Amino acid sequence: MKKNIFFSIMVVFLFATTFSSAVSYILSNFLTMQDYNEDIRADMLSLSETFSMVYTSSDISGQRIADELSSSVYSIEILDSYEIAEIPSSTMTKLEMDNVVLLSKPFSTSSQCYFMAEDLVVRITPNTNGYIIQSRNNRIEFLLLSMIIFSVIIMSIAGRNVTSPIRNLTKATQKVANGDFDVFIEVDDDNNSEVAQLSRSFNNMVTELKSNEMLKNDFISNVSHEFKTPLATVSGFAKLLQSGNCTPQEEKEYIDIIRTETDRLTVLCSNILKLSKIENQTILTKTTEFSLDEQIRNTILLMESQWEQKDLELEIDLDPVTFNGDEELLQQVWSNLIGNAIKFTHKGGTVAVSLKSTPELITVTVSDNGIGMSEETQKHIFEKFYQGDTSHAAIGNGLGLAIVKRIIDMNGGTIAVESRLGEGSVFTVQLKNTNV
Ligand SMILES: Nc1ncnc2c1ncn2[C@@H]1O[C@H](COP(=O)(O)OP(=O)(O)O)[C@@H](O)[C@H]1O
Numbered sequence: 534m535k536k537n538i539f540f541s542i543m544v545v546f547l548f549a550t551t552f553s554s555a556v557s558y559i560l561s562n563f564l565t566m567q568d569y570n571e572d573i574r575a576d577m578l579s580l581s582e583t584f585s586m587v588y589t590s591s592d593i594s595g596q597r598i599a600d601e602l603s604s605s606v607y608s609i610e611i612l613d614s615y616e617i618a619e620i621p622s623s624t625m626t627k628l629e630m631d632n633v634v635l636l637s638k639p640f641s642t643s644s645q646c647y648f649m650a651e652d653l654v655v656r657i658t659p660n661t662n663g664y665i666i667q668s669r670n671n672r673i674e675f676l677l678l679s680m681i682i683f684s685v686i687i688m689s690i691a692g693r694n695v696t697s698p699i700r701n702l703t704k705a706t707q708k709v710a711n712g713d714f715d716v717f718i719e720v721d722d723d724n725n726s727e728v729a730q731l732s733r734s735f736n737n738m739v740t741e742l743k744s745n746e747m748l749k750n751d752f753i754s755n756v757s758h759e760f761k762t763p764l765a766t767v768s769g770f771a772k773l774l775q776s777g778n779c780t781p782q783e784e785k786e787y788i789d790i791i792r793t794e795t796d797r798l799t800v801l802c803s804n805i806l807k808l809s810k811i812e813n814q815t816i817l818t819k820t821t822e823f824s825l826d827e828q829i830r831n832t833i834l835l836m837e838s839q840w841e842q843k844d845l846e847l848e849i850d851l852d853p854v855t856f857n858g859d860e861e862l863l864q865q866v867w868s869n870l871i872g873n874a875i876k877f878t879h880k881g882g883t884v885a886v887s888l889k890s891t892p893e894l895i896t897v898t899v900s901d902n903g904i905g906m907s908e909e910t911q912k913h914i915f916e917k918f919y920q921g922d923t924s925h926a927a928i929g930n931g932l933g934l935a936i937v938k939r940i941i942d943m944n945g946g947t948i949a950v951e952s953r954l955g956e957g958s959v960f961t962v963q964l965k966n967t968n969v
């Protein structure tokens with residue numbers, strides 16, 4: 534059987550109360566015994582004095598006085614000649630000299646008193662089993678026993694309360710170990726006990742684990758989905774071409790589709806590779822100093838065919854800025870942001886790119902007056918494979934902004950978005966100015 538924590542606490546507690554009660558009982562007995570002996574001796578002396586006084590000053594018989602003075606605690610006997618003969622001789626000589634002898638043993642309540650009243654030899658024996666002493670001892674024993682019983686009852690109730698959060702934790706841990714991440718331990722906000730803190734950390738840990746688990750699952754299913762769709766298209770059109778019943782016009786069309794889809798797959802593969810590479814990279818290894826304004830200008834030029842096709846107006850306002858960072862990675866940031874702005878803006882719209890620098894900060898904004906995003910979309914755009922606007926799903930795969938975010942993070946910068954559905958979007962990237 535598994536020993537649970539409650540059981541252990543109870544055993545320790547029972548041992549502690551029993552042990553301490555027993556020790557204190559013995560100790561208190563030992564300490565009060567001395568006082569008892571004193572009291573008993575004083576009692577016996579005064580009894581002997583009373584006896585002698587009454588016996589000498591009246592003609593009441595010794596036996597009668599002895600009977601009257603005897604009590605449940607002290608018995609007084611007049612000794613006959615046989616009994617007198619049994620008294621040790623050392624005691625006897627002392628008795629003849631002092632008239633009274635008190636005998637007692639160390640660490641014991643058994644004592645005796647001999648005394649002489651005229652011709653009589655009298656013995657007083659305290660009855661340590663007497664009613665008062667006995668009842669006092671009984672009371673103490675009862676007190677200790679009831680103390681143990683009551684504390685065990687209280688402990689067993691209180692102990693359950695103390696150990697129940699730990700038992701909950703154990704159960705929850707077992708669930709997590711079995712792969713169930715939907716466990717949550719209720720903790721009061723104002724509870725600051727160790728167990729409450731432990732439970733809170735546990736909840737945090739489970740949330741972390743869960744999100745990791747979800748990311749992994751999501752990532753794999755997303756990747757498979759992204760691959761499946763274009764592959765199915767390619768295989769479908771390839772079959773049509775194989776059948777040989779297509780007009781040359783159709784053939785050209787199908788081949789075009791196959792090419793676009795394979796291009797898409799190539800881009801997807803390279804994006805996944807890029808992302809996994811930068812996700813596993815924590816420090817920038819290839820930092821150089823380069824002109825940021827030139828890099829952005831070149832990026833815009835490289836995309837000329839895309840924005841010319843859509844008749845977009847470009848407003849470019851770039852301060853000359855040199856920056857120390859990973860040139861190749863930052864190039865991806867601008868091409869993704871500007872590419873999105875072009876993609877999500879209607880024909881004849883405007884895309885503006887600006888670069889401003891202060892001694893501390895470099896700010897790049899990419900804005901457009903395109904389709905914009907809802908609040909909900911804005912919350913997710915930096916997630917892998919998230920595509921807010923499905924009408925453009927054919928181009929891109931939702932990895933662009935995830936890559937951008939990661940690169941900006943690695944460069945110690947920030948990226949923010951401001952957007953309104955139907956009105957346009959502004960992406961603002963801020964980097965620390967390295968030219969100080
Ligand atoms: N300039 C923009 N205007 C409107 N929506 C945008 C803009 N840039 C990004 N988005 C939204 O963010 C989503 C994610 O962007 P991204 O990661 O680059 O993926 P993709 O471009 O492949 O769709 C897009 O699908 C789109 O919904």
Ligand SMILES: [Mg+2]
Binds near residue numbers: 872929
């Ligand atoms: Mg994109």
